[in-house]
Amino acid sequence: MHHVSNRPWSKYYDLNQSNCIPDVSVYSILETAAKKYGDRTAILFEHQRISFLELKNQTDRLAAAWCELGLQKGQRIGLMLSNHPDYIISYYAAQALGLIVVQINPFYTSRELLQIVFDAEISYIVADPNAFSVIQEIKEQYTFHFIFSSQITDKDMNPLVIKLEDLKKYSDTLSGNTPMDSREEVAVLQYTGGTTGKMKGVMLTHHNLLANVIQSYTMYGEKMIPGQETVLAATPLYHVYGMTSAMNLGIYIGATLLLFKKFDADYILPFIKEYRPTFFPGVPKMYNAFVNQPSVENYGLNCLKLCSCGSAPLPVEVIKRFETLTGATIGEGFGLSEASPSTHRNPSSGVRKLGSIGIPMPGTDCLIVDERRQELPPHSVGELAIKGPQIMKGYWKNNKETKDSLQNGWLFTGDLATMDEDGYFYIVGRKKEMVIVGGFNIYPQEVEGVLYEHPDVQEAAVVGIPHKEEGEVVKAYLVPKNGCVIDLAEIRGHCYHKLARYKVPKEFEIRDSLPRNTVGKLLKRMLVQEEKEKGAIKHAKS
Incomplete structure (x- = not known):
């Protein structure tokens, strides 16, 4: 496999711009933001504000309490939470201790939850109260060391459950985060379905996740001003796109996360009118809901200046209607769990091609290859292969799938794509039937x-x-x-x-x-x- 000899996209940025990624843990995103942005609001949830300093303080106290309870580096902790400040606090506390966060959809059934907990060998889980019934269903087959609860009242208390609220008030605080090799050590296991229907754990290292945050920020250029943005965070944070493009990127640039438990356009619109978010990482269903809301013009969506769309193609008609409504630009792009997730984006400055996934992220190489994995010329349709600092370490305990997908640092995505003469890529279908x-x-x-x-x-x-x-x-x-x-x-x-x-x-x-x-x-x-x-x-x- 050889590199792309001609990188037409290189004119948009220095290809090495994102290669100077510090050798630190994901926790450092919060640590640095607390120093830089202190009293600025980090999270705005149901009209309640949490500053960057308070967010770090609660995170550090939780991490210290977990340390006291015996949680250790390398152990897996499941986060089975809808969007809530406790998700963010638990996520960064786990990263501070070198625990591996296993993202779990809180609406999974017991069958789906069992697949993940057995495969990842999860020791601890932080769960919404609404996930308790499913956890209860699997208790005969799987035992957690501790179950931590978010948003629970005393009357709901289960003797096996420790209230997160109590741990966030722990008297000690963290004395420095756990040292680690950011390029080798896994920060997150993101489960994605396999073609066989069995879920695979994508191993994302601290380096992968930090690289993708820096790549995304570089891509948005001068349109994203540190310490001045407000992110409309309605995409689930347990989804890799919400985790990186809303939470990690938002905290990295000192933005306020306007956080919603779930997406409901009618509920969210008054908050948009009051708090005026500037950046929205959404998915097609959300954009579609906004443009079809009858009284949407009354809520001042022109506060949005920059949007991204992930997870699936966005119909061009919806893009045009949303951009007319808001004056914002939607940067269409592409990503997958195995790439932390972003690999492509239409640039915020320069040519934008509607219907394309744009150009590769800074520091990212891409090829279109044939069945023998040999490079094809522009305008050919073949499999999209990607190489960059955001590409996963591999699949958890699954050498066969890792060898099939990763070769010499190249990720073979299984997606069929084509590249034009300007280096813009287009997804034309999926080899897999996903x-x-x-x-x-x-x-x-x-x-x-x-x-x-x-x-x-x-x-x-x-x-x-x-x-x-x-x-x-x-x-x-x-x-x-x-x-x-x-x-x-x-x-x-x-x-x-x-x-x-x-x-x-x-x-x-x-x-x-x-x-x-x-x-x-x-x-x-x-x-x-x-x-x-x-x-x-x-x-x-x-």
Whole structure:
């Protein structure tokens, strides 16, 4: 594998600009921000303010209390929390001690939670009260050393649970963070689905995460002023995009995080009007919700000056409507968990090409390669390969998948892309059959496995189909067993019991058979093509 001989994107920045990444832990992001920005508001949550100094103080006290309880460097701690100041405090306390944070969606079912806790060998977990019932369900199969609780009242107290609130008031504070090798030591395990439906733990080092923060800041250039921004933080922080682009980047530049537990446009708009955020790292569903909110013009969204979109392509029509509404620029880009996550972005200064993912981040090399992983010329379609300081160390306890995806520092993404003569990249499809809904990856094989568990289902095929508002939704095609009548309400209930809500198919279709080739291989592309044709006919009629 050789490097790109011609890097057309190099004119936008010094390629080595982000290579001077300090050899420090992720905790240093908060440590430095507290020194620089002190009394400035770090978090604004439900009208409550926490300054940078207070955030560091609570983080250090929690870390000291955890140290006293015996939590040690290298152990895994699960964070199963919705957006809340306790997520941020727990995250940086863990980084200060050299613990490995395992990000867990608080709405996972017991089946999904068990996969992660067994694979990561989690010793401790910090959980929302709403996650307690799921943790209770797995207690016979898995035991945590300690369960820490966020936002719990005394009447909810479980004898096995330690209140985070009490630990944040611990009398001692941290006497310096734990020394570590930032390039080698893992800061976060970010679980992502595999093509087999089994989740894989992406090992992101302190160096990976810090590099991606510095790359992102470099990319935004003079449009992001340290100590003066307010970030609209509505993307879940347990998602790699929210963690890096809202939390870590926000704290790195001394921004105020206007933090929301969940995304609800009607709830958020009055806060936007009052607190006037300037930067919004969102996902397509959020942008779509804003432009379709009937009275959105009344809330002063022109306070936003810079936005980014992650996790899935954003329809050009939505970009135009949002930018007309706000006057802000949406920097389309690309990323994946294995890259901490950002790899590409349309530059804030210079040419922006709508529909492209932009140019590689500073310090990032990219190639389009053929099946033999040889470089292809511009305008060819092939697999996107990426190399840079943000690329993961590998998959946790999974050498085979690591060797398949990582070679000589190059990450082979499984995404099909093309590059134009100016060095702008375009995603054209996915080699893997992954579906992205609301910023979350869904792997059809996992959903199919759950559908096949239902006694009335003979065959199941799950695909992502185009959707006007969501971009893409999950659709399941079902063939009933002989003599059975499939009850779709029952099937939905079965899925909700076994899967997180976002993985449950939005649409179902019952068929007599599924398309297959002569050797019996399921032809999903035919199902997707049918849906596209249906959409085209519907569009033509309207």
